[in-house]
Amino acid sequence: MKRSVLRNVGIPLLSLAVLLGLWEAIVVIFNVAPYIMPRPFDAIRAVTDNWSLLWPLVLGTIQETLYGFACGALLGLGLGVVMAKVPFLQRSLYPLLVLSQAVPVIALALPLVLILGFGRTPIVFIVVWVVFFPVAVNTFDGLSHVDQDLVNLARVFGASRRRTFLQIEIPASTTSIFSGLKIGATYAVSGAIIGELYASDGTSLALYQAHANANLNAAGVYGTTMVMTALGISWFLLVVGTEVLLTPWQRRSVARRALFRRRADVVVSTVQH
Amino acid sequence: MSPSTLLQLRDVGKSFAETVALEPTSLNIEEGSFVAIVGPSGCGKSTLFNVIAGLTAPDSGEVRLGDQVVTGATGHVGYMLQKDLLVPWRTVQDNITMAARLTRRVTDDDRNEARRVAERYGLGEFLRHYPSALSGGMRQRVAFMRTLVTHQSLLLLDEPFGALDAQTRLEMQQWLLQVWKETGRTVLFITHDVDESIFLSDRILVMSPRPGRVIADLENPLARPRTLDTLTDPEFIELKSRVMHLLHGGGA
Numbered sequence A: 001m002k003r004s005v006l007r008n009v010g011i012p013l014l015s016l017a018v019l020l021g022l023w024e025a026i027v028v029i030f031n032v033a034p035y036i037m038p039r040p041f042d043a044i045r046a047v048t049d050n051w052s053l054l055w056p057l058v059l060g061t062i063q064e065t066l067y068g069f070a071c072g073a074l075l076g077l078g079l080g081v082v083m084a085k086v087p088f089l090q091r092s093l094y095p096l097l098v099l100s101q102a103v104p105v106i107a108l109a110l111p112l113v114l115i116l117g118f119g120r121t122p123i124v125f126i127v128v129w130v131v132f133f134p135v136a137v138n139t140f141d142g143l144s145h146v147d148q149d150l151v152n153l154a155r156v157f158g159a160s161r162r163r164t165f166l167q168i169e170i171p172a173s174t175t176s177i178f179s180g181l182k183i184g185a186t187y188a189v190s191g192a193i194i195g196e197l198y199a200s201d202g203t204s205l206a207l208y209q210a211h212a213n214a215n216l217n218a219a220g221v222y223g224t225t226m227v228m229t230a231l232g233i234s235w236f237l238l239v240v241g242t243e244v245l246l247t248p249w250q251r252r253s254v255a256r257r258a259l260f261r262r263r264a265d266v267v268v269s270t271v272q273h
Numbered sequence B: 001m002s003p004s005t006l007l008q009l010r011d012v013g014k015s016f017a018e019t020v021a022l023e024p025t026s027l028n029i030e031e032g033s034f035v036a037i038v039g040p041s042g043c044g045k046s047t048l049f050n051v052i053a054g055l056t057a058p059d060s061g062e063v064r065l066g067d068q069v070v071t072g073a074t075g076h077v078g079y080m081l082q083k084d085l086l087v088p089w090r091t092v093q094d095n096i097t098m099a100a101r102l103t104r105r106v107t108d109d110d111r112n113e114a115r116r117v118a119e120r121y122g123l124g125e126f127l128r129h130y131p132s133a134l135s136g137g138m139r140q141r142v143a144f145m146r147t148l149v150t151h152q153s154l155l156l157l158d159e160p161f162g163a164l165d166a167q168t169r170l171e172m173q174q175w176l177l178q179v180w181k182e183t184g185r186t187v188l189f190i191t192h193d194v195d196e197s198i199f200l201s202d203r204i205l206v207m208s209p210r211p212g213r214v215i216a217d218l219e220n221p222l223a224r225p226r227t228l229d230t231l232t233d234p235e236f237i238e239l240k241s242r243v244m245h246l247l248h249g250g251g252a
Helices: A002-029 A040-049 A049-086 A087-102 A105-118 A120-144 A148-156 A161-170 A174-201 A205-214 A220-246 A257-263 A265-271 B045-053 B092-096 B098-103 B108-120 B136-148 B166-183 B192-201 B228-232 B234-248
Strands: B003-017 B017-030 B035-036 B062-063 B079-080 B154-158 B185-190 B203-208 B213-219
Touching: A040 A049, A049 A087, A049 A205, A049 A220, A049 B079, A087 B035, A105 A120, A120 A174, A120 B062, A148 A257, A161 A174, A161 B098, A174 A205, A174 A220, A174 B017, A205 A220, A205 B228, A220 B079, A220 B108, A257 B035, A257 B136, B003 B045, B003 B185, B017 B045, B017 B154, B017 B185, B017 B213, B035 B192, B045 B154, B045 B185, B062 B228, B092 B098, B092 B108, B092 B136, B108 B203, B136 B154, B136 B166, B154 B166, B185 B192, B192 B228, B213 B234, B228 B234
Parallel strands: B035 B185, B035 B203, B079 B154, B154 B185
Antiparallel strands: B003 B017, B003 B062, B203 B213
16 A cells, blocks of 8 residues: 555656756756746745645635536536437437537636626636537547447346446446546646637736736746646546545455444444455 | 246247248246257247347247236246346446336345345355456356345346356366256246256257257256256267257158
């Protein structure tokens, strides 16, 4: 266990440190001017020094991402299910979904502002727009590839369609669904930032960065980028963590006793060993 | 229909497009018997099973179970394939209670029964394991327990040991005979292994392809209990030779 923690956390942290070291080295060796590329330490300090100013903006971005991701994931799940279950809707909806993703997100922002005005709503809308697609496609794929023999077995046992769906098809698709959610999570923060740049009503993380840029504050620009990146990674890790919690069978050979006990009080006493 | 007939097929036939998968077939299966169906691939064995299980509606004929007509209806047989079809996200115990979970709420009685069956048949220590932790033979045993606790009197087993190595397969056959003897279920067992069909059954139906049909219905005279010696018994060899000839032409 200790060893795997070291491998799973230690190695990524090490490569991050190497990346920052490379950045530092490039600035020093090539003598890059600070208004083009500051040192990583200066970029980090630009963040910590202005944290009280940045924090409300970061919170705003988190909220937009949260709302957009939640709505986008639900919409994607719903569309994936509907397409997998109704062939007519699959044929009619799938091309529209692909079309929706052919629209450049930036080109989507301005019409959205015209329709919805400046503020949170168009930003959340953009996040929904970039999140729902990978979730819908992966949910659809997962449900379409459930082993038909397993579905038939459920039928032979006399299962209703609803129970077969909930007990067999959905759990059998979890890996695919989480693939969609993970891709969606990496897009979500980017979507929110693009939205903020075009549609926010005055204060936002993206506009903060634009101001820093206008003031020739390179450290502020780079620092904000680092904050945005950290948000994106955190969001992705949150989804991965949820997957790990919800799919214990992927990593364990024996169910946790706590999990098992809840479902079978009577049995636990006899299988202590 | 004699009082001890559990399953009765009357002129059950099925075609897919131009292909006759199963010629109109009539059969009576006695309650508590172990009937093996042997034949090459494409002889309609699986079609026959799917019709009995209700997965496939026959073009003609009638399926009766006890005194009920069950043609085209599901939920009245136990069913098991070569693929164990255990769900990886459930523990062994929860896989055994799967049929209950698919039709109603799982009760403590279901869990206790799963535990009893697992303990009785040597998997009591694995109740909390996920299927990925089990060997092929153990997985098939769990799949069979899942079939057993459906409490259906008729069990359809479609090459359940087909994917196992010879050693494990022989163990599983002996194990199956033990369970069958203790539970008194009626078993229809598909295989293309002639030895297996003779070792296990009371009666052997030999099928042939294009069109799929039953070409012979043989009583199996071998005494029970069957042991390793059964496999070299002269009667065994004689019956085997008959079935082989039926399967590969040349008459019996």
